[in-house]
Amino acid sequence: MRDYYRPLVRSDAPRPKDALPLAGGPRWFSHVARHRRDGSVTRIHASEIPEAALARLTTPRAPLLGLDMRQPQIMAILNVTPDSFSDGGLDGSSTEAALRGRRLMTDGADLLDIGGESTRPGAEDVAPGEEISRTEPVIRALAGVPISIDTRKMAVAKAAIRAGAALVNDVSGLTHDPALADFCVENALPVCIMHSQGDPQTMQDAPRYDDVLLDVYDFLEEQVEMLEAKGLSRDKIVVDPGIGFGKTQAHNLALLNGLALFHGLGCPILLGVSRKGFVGRIGDAPDPKKRAPGSIAVALAGIAQGVQIFRVHDVAETRQAIALWQAVEQGAGHDA
Incomplete structure (x- = not known):
């Protein structure tokens, strides 16, 4: 056994x-x-x-996009979609989206995760051409900023990398478009593999696991080893347990309680819990925009387990919370 x-x-x-x-x-x-x-x-x-x-x-863990994996890093969410569950439709143009991205960096983000397709429960697929038209101009307008492209599709990733993105973040864990893994390997691109059960349209339809912690670990391990066998070094791979993607509240909490297990994959861990449904249910916050306190609480629990990257909406608030957490933990270095 x-x-x-x-x-x-x-x-x-x-x-x-x-x-x-x-x-x-x-x-x-x-x-x-x-x-x-x-x-x-x-x-x-x-x-x-x-x-x-x-x-x-x-x-x-090796630096990622020049970022030190010995310290918590904040990945700011910049969705350029009309229908994302929390921040869809905020921008009237790619110029406005880029300005919002600059503000997120000023607020304390270390990199931006730009997505042009909503992956909220029940979301419909977006054609690659439409996804590219949403993301590529924003990426070009943010030249010089560390950028991750949040996509499941090789064509979208290819356009994003040409525009200036440097990391591919695939919520399907490289299962949606088989060509995406080869593209990342051929171009030696850092890639984040996330676990999800089913696609956004069906993933919350009674998800089941034998043991959610071990099942998710096995999937991530298989995908990491697949990439490594194709020629991508493990130090370019990030893993994400996929909180909220084909999981019940009980599944989410089991994964969060056992996050440290994923260090066994030898890769940085990315945690994305910001404003998710279970935060609202447990924290009595039906409005996603009022879930920052609960989201930050879970992020700090992730820091306690050594998670390296946090994907968040509320950048300034998260940065402040991390600074205070570290100051208290270190017990020195700050004036009264």
Whole structure:
């Protein structure tokens, strides 16, 4: 029976002599939770796990688009769609969208994730030509800004990269358009693989898993290994468990509780929970625009587990929360 290892992440001081660095960052662990498909979870010392698994958990993550993966990085959401669940239809032109992108960077974003197709539950497919017409002019207008293209389609990614994007973020985990994986490999492009069950039209129709944490891990591992076998180095791959994409509230919470497991893939972890439905349900906030406090709370829980990248709508608020979290955790360096 296969073993899965979830580091029990800590950040307190002083560290014990047997502490190991988590992904080369400031957090550490000395024990792991060993998960098995029979449902058992056992606490064991890190010295008991295989050398290869330990290396994946501890090896420093390479910089991504020049960004230091030892520190939390904010990916700002810039949807240029008429129908995204929270920020669709905000801009009247590509010029206005680019100005909004500049403001997000001023607010403290480290990179922008630009998307031209809504992937909210029930959303319809958008033709590649329409998606390109929405995203390409905005990307060109934001020259010099680190940009990720949020797309499932090779044609859209190709146009975006030519316009100045540098990372491909595919919510289908490279399952929607088989040509996209080859395009990323041939051009040595950083890529984010997200897990989703089904497509946006059907993904919330009674999603089911044997064990959501392990099932999502297996999918991401398979896609990472596929890209690596094709020739893309693992240090160019980011993984995203896909909170809210083909998951119930219970699935989302199980994934969030077990996020540290995904460090075992040896890649930076991206977490996207901003303004999502479960935040509104648990936090009693029906209006998506009033879900910043709950979204930030979940992001901070991700920081505690060593997540490296946070995809958010509320950039300034998230940046402030991270700064305070780090100041308290470090306990020094700020005036009274």
